[in-house]
Amino acid sequence: MYRKILTPIDLAHRDRLAKAVDTAIDLARHWAIPVVLVGVTEAAPSAIAHNPQEYARKLAAFAEETAQATGVAVEARAYTAHDPATQIDETILKAVADTGADLVVMASHAPTIGDALVPSHGGRLASHTAISVFLVR
Amino acid sequence: MDDDATRAPDPSGIDAIPAPEGATTLIDTDYTIGQDNVELQVGPFGLDIHNPVFLISGLTIVAFVVLTLAFQNSVEPLFAGLRDFLTSTLAWFFLGAANIFVILCLVLIASPLGRVRLGGKEATPDYSYIGWFAMLFAAGMGIGLMFYGVSEPISHYSTAIGGVSAEAGVRTDWAPLGGAAGDQAEAVRLGMAATIFHWALHPWAIYAIVALALALFSYNKGLPLTIRSIFYPIFGERVWGWTGHVIDVLAVLATLFGLATSLGFGAEQANAGLAFLFGLPNNDGSKVVLILAITGVALISVVAGLDAGVKRLSEINMVLAALLLGFVILVGPTVLILGGFFQNLWAYVEYLPALSNPVGREDANFSQGWTAFYWAWWISWSPFVGMFIARVSRGRTVREFLTCVLIIPSLVSVLWMTAFGGTAIDQIVSQGITAVQDAPLELKLFEMLQGLPLTQITSFVGILLVIVFFVTSSDSGSLVIDTITAGGKVNAPVPQRVFWAVFEGLIAVALLLGGGLAALQAMAVSTGFPFTIVLLLGCFAIVKGLMSEPR
Numbered sequence: 294m295y296r297k298i299l300t301p302i303d304l305a306h307r308d309r310l311a312k313a314v315d316t317a318i319d320l321a322r323h324w325a326i327p328v329v330l331v332g333v334t335e336a337a338p339s340a341i342a343h344n345p346q347e348y349a350r351k352l353a354a355f356a357e358e359t360a361q362a363t364g365v366a367v368e369a370r371a372y373t374a375h376d377p378a379t380q381i382d383e384t385i386l387k388a389v390a391d392t393g394a395d396l397v398v399m400a401s402h403a404p405t406i407g408d409a410l411v412p413s414h415g416g417r418l419a420s421h422t423a424i425s426v427f428l429v430r
Numbered sequence: 431m432d433d434d435a436t437r438a439p440d441p442s443g444i445d446a447i448p449a450p451e452g453a454t455t456l457i458d459t460d461y462t463i464g465q466d467n468v469e470l471q472v473g474p475f476g477l478d479i480h481n482p483v484f485l486i487s488g489l490t491i492v493a494f495v496v497l498t499l500a501f502q503n504s505v506e507p508l509f510a511g512l513r514d515f516l517t518s519t520l521a522w523f524f525l526g527a528a529n530i531f532v533i534l535c536l537v538l539i540a541s542p543l544g545r546v547r548l549g550g551k552e553a554t555p556d557y558s559y560i561g562w563f564a565m566l567f568a569a570g571m572g573i574g575l576m577f578y579g580v581s582e583p584i585s586h587y588s589t590a591i592g593g594v595s596a597e598a599g600v601r602t603d604w605a606p607l608g609g610a611a612g613d614q615a616e617a618v619r620l621g622m623a624a625t626i627f628h629w630a631l632h633p634w635a636i637y638a639i640v641a642l643a644l645a646l647f648s649y650n651k652g653l654p655l656t657i658r659s660i661f662y663p664i665f666g667e668r669v670w671g672w673t674g675h676v677i678d679v680l681a682v683l684a685t686l687f688g689l690a691t692s693l694g695f696g697a698e699q700a701n702a703g704l705a706f707l708f709g710l711p712n713n714d715g716s717k718v719v720l721i722l723a724i725t726g727v728a729l730i731s732v733v734a735g736l737d738a739g740v741k742r743l744s745e746i747n748m749v750l751a752a753l754l755l756g757f758v759i760l761v762g763p764t765v766l767i768l769g770g771f772f773q774n775l776w777a778y779v780e781y782l783p784a785l786s787n788p789v790g791r792e793d794a795n796f797s798q799g800w801t802a803f804y805w806a807w808w809i810s811w812s813p814f815v816g817m818f819i820a821r822v823s824r825g826r827t828v829r830e831f832l833t834c835v836l837i838i839p840s841l842v843s844v845l846w847m848t849a850f851g852g853t854a855i856d857q858i859v860s861q862g863i864t865a866v867q868d869a870p871l872e873l874k875l876f877e878m879l880q881g882l883p884l885t886q887i888t889s890f891v892g893i894l895l896v897i898v899f900f901v902t903s904s905d906s907g908s909l910v911i912d913t914i915t916a917g918g919k920v921n922a923p924v925p926q927r928v929f930w931a932v933f934e935g936l937i938a939v940a941l942l943l944g945g946g947l948a949a950l951q952a953m954a955v956s957t958g959f960p961f962t963i964v965l966l967l968g969c970f971a972i973v974k975g976l977m978s979e980p981r
Binding site for chain 1: 456462463464465473474549550556557648649652653654655733734735736737738739821822824918919920921922923924
């Protein structure tokens with residue numbers, strides 16, 4: 294059915310994204326396909342890492358950990374953006390093209406009035422890509 | 431310059447993370463970015479803000495605005511008095527400090543420390559030269575060049591040719607140095623040199639010091655991108671406590687008051703320009719509409735983000751400014767301007783030692799009223815502009831960074847002042863047109879353009895530039911304030927930057943309608959004094975930080 298699942302992940306809010314990651318892993322197991330965890334970071338130091346390289350290492354470690362715990366093939370792909378708060382969608386689109394994933398499984402909040410100002414990433418992503426998008430709420 | 435500098439970055443601004451970018455010496459601290467942050471849910475919006483910097487900054491700003499509105503008659507003399515006291519009594523301090531900044535920058539360009547690369551040895555530049563330059567100018571100086579490019583050379587020329595006058599042994603004239611009484615050619619030279627002095631090496635060195643310190647401690651040392659990080663080598667772990675809170679709050683106040691009062695005055699000036707050009711009514715209603723429009727566009731820009739919003743607007747601005755500059759050079763006295771560029775540059779170099787001398791000055795009105803005031807002003811803007819420059823300068827070597835932030839903008843300032851000021855002086859000196867001289871500050875640019883063909887088009891471009899320069903200051907300022915009040919997190923939720931942009935616009939409206947723009951602006955300029963000390967300590971931190979980096 295699918296070849297590869299892509300799941301965006303925010304290392305700073307791992308707890309909030311647990312449901313999306315679990316969903317992605319379960320689906321991947323079902324079709325015996327790999328999962329790519331995509332992280333977006335900034336060049337400036339963040340809560341997670343002093344620099345983009347450290348971030349990439351931590352993301353890879355998290356992928357490795359998840360793979361060992363679940364037995365599903367999990368790879369990591371870290372991206373840097375100048376202004377991550379506004380570039381999540383375009384980064385995921387780029388990652389979709391880079392990895393050849395054909396299903397995105399990602400966490401998204403339920404629609405609110407605030408979306409008029411700052412639209413939800415998942416919603417915007419679905420309207421900008423041809424592949425399937427699974428929003429986990 | 432090496433290959434890294436010329437390699438075009440990914441136009442989308444997003445890169446899959448490359449192999450490690452070479453050794454840097456991280457500072458080992460127990461502090462984690464965001465450890466003092468609180469995450470809140472306000473209505474539909476999630477926030478991630480620094481506790482207590484966000485709250486203290488916000489409340490202090492509200493308190494100052496309310497106090498100023500309520501007691502403006504007593505507050506204005508107080509703040510203006512404070513500013514005048516600082517710029518007159520401590521003129522030597524401002525002038526001396528600014529000289530140190532320039533000298534340190536020049537020494538670093540020449541020294542082996544210039545080889546250190548911001549972001550690690552193999553880091554590649556985040557932005558192309560074009561995008562980078564556009565943002566340098568748009569954030570910190572563009573708007574001033576629009577207003578003072580014509581007026582300041584005329585002022586200094588007029589006072590210089592007027593010569594020295596004294597009353598009871600005290601100079602009452604405003605001429606720079608000893609003036610050039612009756613000597614027209616020399617008065618033009620001195621006027622241009624004095625103007626360029628205020629817009630070339632010194633202001634850019636002030637910005638460069640803050641930007642370099644922040645970029646170094648953030649990209650190479652791993653500290654959060656916020657003003658307090660500069661002080662780590664001096665205060666150590668204490669910068670994460672109240673010492674740091676005070677520094678960050680002060681930076682937020684200086685930035686927000688500087689931006690809001692500039693926006694308020696800018697609306698007055700833009701309104702006067704629009705009234706002059708298109709007969710738009712010059713009243714509070716139009717000014718409020720202008721402020722709201724500028725804030726509205728800034729809002730769209732910050733929501734679109736650094737690349738899609740701020741950078742794009744800055745580039746549009748640079749193209750417009752280049753067109754206007756090119757037009758004035760071609761249609762104005764071309765030969766005079768091109769020759770003038772080198773003559774003025776030479777005049778600047780010749781007068782530089784005397785103009786920058788901090789002690790024993792005879793020309794108190796000029797050295798205190800102009801120079802020290804300017805230095806305090808630039809320094810009070812430096813947390814904002816410096817931090818924004820740092821944000822977009824990763825991947826450059828220190829030498830390349832300083833050359834591009836100090837030398838090239840200085841040359842552009844010389845060219846701009848020569849073209850606009852030179853043309854205006856030429857209109858006075860050789861054509862006898864005094865319209866520009868007699869016009870109020872905000873109309874001088876448009877009066878000068880009236881002396882050239884295609885006035886309607888160029889004036890429209892002029893007014894558009896003024897407005898868009900305000901937008902680019904407002905949006906980059908909101909990004910900076912948001913980052914500081916989020917404890918150095920550059921990826922804080924978008925509604926926060928929206929909040930700061932709106933807050934700034936509302937304060938400008940409140941002060942415009944209720945009075946108090948001048949009072950709070952005096953306050954903002956006064957913050958130049960504590961920040962001068964901050965910058966001097968920053969110089970020490972830069973040298974110490976660079977010495978420990980692999981070169």
